[in-house]
Amino acid sequence: MIKITKNKMLLSIIFTLICVSGCCILKKYSLTIRGGEKVTYQCENGDKVTVKYFSLGWQP
Numbered sequence: 001m002i003k004i005t006k007n008k009m010l011l012s013i014i015f016t017l018i019c020v021s022g023c024c025i026l027k028k029y030s031l032t033i034r035g036g037e038k039v040t041y042q043c044e045n046g047d048k049v050t051v052k053y054f055s056l057g058w059q060p
Contacts, residue, residue: 032057 017031035054042048 032059 033054033056036052038050038052040048040050
């Protein structure tokens with residue numbers, strides 16, 4: 001199992017946004033971020049987990 005720390009996750013998100021935004025600047029497209037609605041799941045042991053889903057898109 002791969003263990004991802006908060007620092008690694010934050011760095012990967014920043015790296016992804018920098019790479020994608022660089023492409024947007026060159027092609028004059030804008031990056032759109034949609035989502036953010038909370039979804040709650042209940043685990044078999046009764047614990048509840050709340051997550052947010054986002055999607056990235058291009059807009060000319």
